[in-house]
Amino acid sequence: MYRKVKLALKMLWFSLTGNIANKENDYDKASHSYDSIFSKEMGSYSIEVVTLLGISSGMAVLELACGTGHNTVAIAKLLNGKGKLSIVDQSDGMLLKARQKLIDYKDVVHDIYKGDMIDYLATMPSGSVDRVLCAWAICYTLPVKLLKEINRVLKPDGKVGIIETRPDSEKLLMTAFEKVILSNPSLLVKSIENYTFPENKQMLGHWFSKANFQSLNCWEGRKALHCETPKEMISWVIESGAASGYFDALDLTREDEIKALLEKAIKVEIENGGDSILYHTFVAGVASK
Numbered sequence: 468m469y470r471k472v473k474l475a476l477k478m479l480w481f482s483l484t485g486n487i488a489n490k491e492n493d494y495d496k497a498s499h500s501y502d503s504i505f506s507k508e509m510g511s512y513s514i515e516v517v518t519l520l521g522i523s524s525g526m527a528v529l530e531l532a533c534g535t536g537h538n539t540v541a542i543a544k545l546l547n548g549k550g551k552l553s554i555v556d557q558s559d560g561m562l563l564k565a566r567q568k569l570i571d572y573k574d575v576v577h578d579i580y581k582g583d584m585i586d587y588l589a590t591m592p593s594g595s596v597d598r599v600l601c602a603w604a605i606c607y608t609l610p611v612k613l614l615k616e617i618n619r620v621l622k623p624d625g626k627v628g629i630i631e632t633r634p635d636s637e638k639l640l641m642t643a644f645e646k647v648i649l650s651n652p653s654l655l656v657k658s659i660e661n662y663t664f665p666e667n668k669q670m671l672g673h674w675f676s677k678a679n680f681q682s683l684n685c686w687e688g689r690k691a692l693h694c695e696t697p698k699e700m701i702s703w704v705i706e707s708g709a710a711s712g713y714f715d716a717l718d719l720t721r722e723d724e725i726k727a728l729l730e731k732a733i734k735v736e737i738e739n740g741g742d743s744i745l746y747h748t749f750v751a752g753v754a755s756k
């Protein structure tokens with residue numbers, strides 16, 4: 468209990484002094500491996516959302532937090548040479564990969580913006596887009612605020628698609644991570660932001676209705692990741708970008724020590740009857756204006 472209070476105070480001090488982990492550093496690093504690790508395992512679930520959005524040639528489509536452009540290419544193909552595709556992302560590394568993928572789709576690319584998605588939405592006229600997608604990134608914003616802005620920029624028959632990680636994702640690793648930090652608070656050199664992960668499909672439905680959307684379909688899913696050993700699990704969360712905003716909070720001069728402690732803690736969790744498989748869990752939904 469005492470250790471938890473001490474750690475909370477340390478986090479508070481980091482927050483007050485503006486020493487907060489920068490998730491963009493982690494995403495820039497992960498941008499090289501993101502597609503072969505995260506998109507390979509989870510990309511088909513966001514493509515399902517793209518499909519349900521009913522995008523057709525000639526539409527104006529906005530993709531918020533487009534990352535490496537995995538969904539962007541699918542959207543560009545659906546536009547089939549006619550329409551307006553705008554993309555936004557905060558990470559230079561991720562956006563560079565998206566730009567490279569869009570070389571063959573120049574005829575539909577309308578805008579590529581490097582920056583915050585809420586700032587970008589604020590520059591857009593009301594009722595100007597047909598479809599908006601935000602995949603694996605609503606947790607980084609205030610969800611209802613973001614959805615209200617999306618509602619404003621959508622045309623009257625517009626639709627939005629969201630997919631996001633649930634808070635119980637990679638539970639085995641997160642439990643081990645918390646235990647390592649509690650026992651070794653000096654490893655933490657920055658505060659970790661509080662991300663808003665939807666607990667379940669009801670929560671996403673609630674966000675939609677608070678932003679005046681009508682939910683068409685909300686669902687949940689879980690994918691067992693292809694990692695056998697604790698070492699592979701740690702590599703997965705770092706290289707997939709799933710540890711973004713957490714990894715940058717650590718004293719990376721002690722990276723090897725951190726990884727060894729985590730490996731040991733994961734083994735203990737498994738021995739004590741915890742999950743021996745790493746799952747990525749998520750919530751997704753499509754709503755109309």
Ligand SMILES: C[S@@+](CC[C@H](N)C(=O)[O-])C[C@H]1O[C@@H](n2cnc3c(N)ncnc32)[C@H](O)[C@@H]1O
Binds near residue numbers: 604607
């Ligand atoms: C998990 S990745 C998802 C990328 C992509 N949407 C996909 O489905 O593969 C999250 C992305 O959100 C971006 N991001 C996080 N917060 C953001 C913000 N406030 N504004 C714009 N982009 C943001 C990150 O840079 C990263 O590329």
